[in-house]
Amino acid sequence: MDLAYRLFARPYLFSMDAERAHVTALKMAGRVARSPELCQLAAALYAPAPSPRLRMQAFGLTFDNPVGLAAGLDKDGEAIDLWAALGFGFVELGTVTPGHGQPGNEPPRLTRVVEDRAIVNRMGFNNRGAPHLAGRLAARRTRIPCGANLGKAKVTPLDEAPDDYEATLRAVWPHADYIVINVSSPNTPGLRDLQAVAALEPLVARVVGTNRALAAEHGRNVPVLLKIAPDLADSDVDAVAELAVASGLDGIVATNTTLRHDLLSRSAGIEGGVSGVPLAPRALELTRRLYRRLEGRLPIVGVGGIRSAEDAWRRIRAGATLVQVYTGLIYEGPGLIASIVEGLDQRLRESRYDGLADVVGVDA
Ligand SMILES: Cc1cc2nc3c(=O)[nH]c(=O)nc-3n(C[C@H](O)[C@H](O)[C@H](O)COP(=O)(O)O)c2cc1C
Helix, strand or coil: CCCHHHHHHHHHCCCCHHHHHHHHHHHHHHHHCCCCCCCCHHHHHHCCCHHHHHHHECCCCECCCCCEEEECCCCCCCCHHHHCCCCCCCEEEEEEEECCEEECCCCEEEEEEHHHHEEEECCCCEEEEEHHHHHHHHCCCCCCCCCEEECCCCCHHHHHHHHHHHHHHHHHHHCCCEEEECCCCCCCCCCCHHHHHHHHHHHHHHHHHHHHHHHHHHHHCEEEEECCCCCCHHHHHHHHHHHHCCCCCCCCECCCCECHHCCCCCCCCCCCCEHHHHHHHHHHHHHHHHHHHHCCCCCEECCCCCCCCHHHHHHHHHEEEEEEHHHHHHHCHHHHHHHHHHHHHHHHHHCCCHHHHHHCCCCC
């Protein structure tokens, strides 16, 4: 348990409106990230004990531990080196859109439902653009895998969406370790329609094709994953899984936020995607379904409502090779990372498995 966060930082941040708290915390994180000495201090206070049992391989990359920062918290890559210092095994930046980015939706667009350990957001991809993120990625000191999550601008018509994904891909490609095609945020009108196979096929073909051309030109392979919504019908999940395999994608991130506000115990007061504890059962179920369907052909990154080592352990047993957290970090603080990483290691020691890779999908 992260006592300092619970006693001091969280009450202070939670006394502010959620977006102001986010901006304040991220600004501070950015300042710490720029100082190698402060990052060292953060690592001394928070980083988990390393364990070779937790090393994972996925889509051609090696991860010292399987716990990553989910997309959307640090969209512009302002604090990459701090996330690494705190003990994350990998970080996903973005979602970014082309050019100079966009302001996102009008506030209010972010709120907490504390009783449910949930967040509701309708941010709408506020970001400074893919070229800016590329610069932040280029300037990072850490070697942990850093992914770039790509989206389309609000003003871009759906039938021109592939142009946006290609532009953002080209901008971040030289400095990203992996790419995520985000077609699952509920806050860009029509975006989730791109998950329908008829729309998804040409979009994925464009990104994978451009990626292959860049790989051939530069002699370096960058894996491409697809991030999906928890609100897809099971039959659509199966279709997307098959499409992902057939079109040469390297993995699936499951899941984004849900539009199921009935999972909350009270009205959030704003529209938008629900994250945190209420999302966990569906995200877990989807991981298990995907794992069964994919039969090991593609790895799954499990995300949605993970806030303890037990949650992460269950998600990995259901089929996730890697996991990510966002909302859990807001409620539990930076100590959550070590608590999950060390908790996974303890469960492994008490199990008959030699390494975490052997646990993936055992409950599926
Ligand atoms: C405020 C907020 C902003 C988010 N922005 C993005 C985003 O830009 N791109 C994306 O793919 N997911 C975004 N997400 C979704 C998270 O990456 C994650 O999939 C989701 O919150 C479920 O995980 P959690 O329950 O641990 O938060 C956002 C989530 C929150 C709470």
